[in-house]
Amino acid sequence: MKKTGLGAKIRALFTGSKIDEALIENLEDILIEADVGSRLAAEIVGDVEAMAGRGADRDTVMDVLAKRVSEGLRAVDLRPDPEADVTLYLILGVNGTGKTTSCAKLARYYRDVLGVSGVVLAAGDTFRAAAVQQLVTHGERLGIRVVQQGQNADPASVIFDALASAKSRGERLVIADTAGRMHTRADLVGQLAKIDKVVRRQIDPAHYRKVMVIDSTTGQNGYRQAELFHEAVGVDAAILAKYDSTAKGGIAVQISRSLGIPFAFLGTGETYESLQPFSVDDYLRRLIGDPVSTGMDDDVPG
Ligand SMILES: Nc1nc2c(ncn2[C@@H]2O[C@H](COP(=O)(O)OP(=O)(O)OP(=O)(O)O)[C@@H](O)[C@H]2O)c(=O)[nH]1
Ligand SMILES: [Mg+2]
Known part of the structure; x- marks a missing residue:
């Protein structure tokens, strides 16, 4: 294309x-x-x-x-605090945006690029059996432990298990997948708020981040998605996925400017390696196509 x-x-x-x-x-x-x-x-x-x-x-x-x-487009450097015994990234978003793939890419990134010792995936999308299997397959390919309780399990319980086992094994980072849910379905978004509430009791909030995956090909709808998820649970950071598939992607600007959500990563393909920390300059280069330097890449610690 x-x-x-x-x-x-x-x-x-x-x-x-x-x-x-x-x-x-x-x-x-x-x-x-x-x-x-x-x-x-x-x-x-x-x-x-x-x-x-x-x-x-x-x-x-x-x-x-x-x-x-x-202006107003913020990048965040999302990495586990080395002082924390365990950190949790809860990956959320609308159906098909790239959550499960991003979980796998993130696991590889934290283990191989940042050298985080002990990265665990939690199969919190218990809605479909295939969703659990998808994450398990990624785990096998990457050699990353996957905590799962199969289909229909309570997602908060899967995440609780992952946190408890990670703590006892000395593993540092849990990346939890969740089921895709339409932002317009108040009941489904409400379930996410419930997961969030339960999880918050199990981990120091300072080491817990809710990370939303935005599909850059969905256009304006992505803004509404972010707005409703943010209202429901408070989104800490976003990943702009599928940026390789579109010349658009201006949606990140709106989300960051208007909702104050910083971007942590850019997804640029289907391989495990195609994930990079979000850099405002790099994003602009891809969007505008010119070598530009804004001097605005001062990441804030995540
Ligand atoms: N080109 C491209 N494809 C991507 C990227 N990220 C994910 N995909 C593809 O998008 C499709 C959906 O990805 P998933 O990770 O299954 O999406 P999901 O959000 O987990 O989907 P549900 O669990 O069904 O809600 C897959 O075919 C992925 O390979 C990306 O950065 N670039
Ligand atoms: Mg998925």
């Missing part, structure tokens, strides 16, 4: 030297299409219009774009 990035599209607008009304309109359309959100698109276009009077050129517009997009 040929992807035409936001930057290439914008650069193509500037065939002449004049910034006219047609160009401004096209620019707004392109920004909205990239999922940066209509409010930010209008702000950027407003800036460009103001600059047009002062004879802005293409490079200046690209600069404004990079700065505006990166």
Whole structure:
């Protein structure tokens, strides 16, 4: 699939030297299409219009774009506190966004890249038997222990088991998968809030993070997903998955700016290695396609 990035599209607008009304309109359309959100698109276009009077050129517009997009976009460095006996990352999100795959990628990342000793996967998606098996298979391939109680088990109990066994074995990190649930289904989101409540009694909240997986190909809907999950349980960090499959992905900007949720990782493919810590500069490079440096990559500890 040929992807035409936001930057290439914008650069193509500037065939002449004049910034006219047609160009401004096209620019707004392109920004909205990239999922940066209509409010930010209008702000950027407003800036460009103001600059047009002062004879802005293409490079200046690209600069404004990079700065505006990166304002409010936060990266978080999610890693277990070495002082903690055990840390829990609860992976959540809507159906099919990439949760289970991200669990496996995260397990590999923490063990192989960060050298965390003792990474465990917990099969908290007990909704379908196939979901448990999917995680078990990843565990076998990676050589990572998977705690599971089969289908229909209580997810909070699976996570409790994983935490207790990890503590007794001296393992440091539990990554728990959960069932995909539609953000619009209040009952399912309510179940997640219940899991969260039970889990919070079993672990020091300082070492517990709720990590939401956002599929970058779902567009504007991703914002609503994040908003409703955030309202229900409080999302600590997000993973932008499938960023290799789309030239859009502007949704991360909206989620981070408006909800204050920082991004921890970027999922860029189906292999275990295709997960990288979220970097604002790298994200912008992929979104806009230009070497940009915002100086805004000051990660805060997660
Ligand atoms: N191209 C690409 N595909 C991905 C990425 N992450 C996940 N996928 C694919 O997306 C599909 C769904 O991934 P899962 O990990 O099963 O998604 P899930 O959120 O666990 O799905 P449910 O448990 O059914 O809610 C799979 O085919 C994955 O290989 C990514 O970063 N890039
Ligand atoms: Mg899954």
